[in-house]
Amino acid sequence: MGRGSTDPDANAEVHKAARLLWEGRGYAGVETAFVSLAAPDVPSGLDRCVRLGARRIVVLPYFLFTGILPDRVRLQTEGWAAAHPEVEVRSADVIGPEPELLDLVWERYTEAVEGDLRMNCDSCVYRVALPGFEDKVGLPQQPHFHPDDDGHHHGHGHGHHHGAHSHAH
Structure with a gap:
């Protein structure tokens, strides 16, 4: 279960992560939802x-x-599970402060400091005319406002970005 975004590239990243989780591990299937x-x-x-x-x-x-x-994911999962007693449903924890996460953050920090950034531009609505998003090509990039971001009641263009990636092209 991902966060969900108005940015199709961000949503696609969740699908990509799900696919990587699925492959080679013998799970019957992995479905993506938001x-x-x-x-x-x-x-x-x-x-x-x-x-x-x-x-x-x-x-x-x-x-x-x-x-x-994440709390909402758990509550909605519990509600669904209560209505479907014939299905065994378990909820995993969020990723949390794992050592691998620290290593990855440090690696991305080093790349940023050394100017070695590799952005995913091939599916960015500001660069590519994706179907349904053609009007965004060439526009200034905006942070994705998310109505559920805790304690961040702001509009577009304040320089904040809440998402799995950013469009720093």
């Missing part, structure tokens, strides 16, 4: 798993830390 701003939502994602034959589901919140959105 807690807000993108489809499918949490209950729809769980419904899809059952339609594909799942009898046991592990809900993995794709978040670094706890907060409003």
Whole structure:
């Protein structure tokens, strides 16, 4: 379960992570869903798993830390599970402060300081005319405002960015 964004590239990254999780590990399947701003939502994602034959589901919140959105994933999962007693549903924890995460953050910091940034521009709506987003090509890049960001009640253009990646082209 990802956060969900109005940015198709950010949502695609969640699908990519799900695919990487699936491959080579022997899981029956991995489905991607989002807690807000993108489809499918949490209950729809769980419904899809059952339609594909799942009898046991592990809900993995794709978040670094706890907060409003991971809590919402868990609550919606619990509500769905209560209505579907024939399915075994378990909730995993958020990623949390793992040593590998520290290594990755340090690696990205070093790349930034040394000017060795490699942005994913091939699917950025500000660079490429993606279907349904053609009007964004060439526009100044805006941070993605998210209505559920805790304590961040601001509009566009304040230089803040809350997401898995940024469009610093």
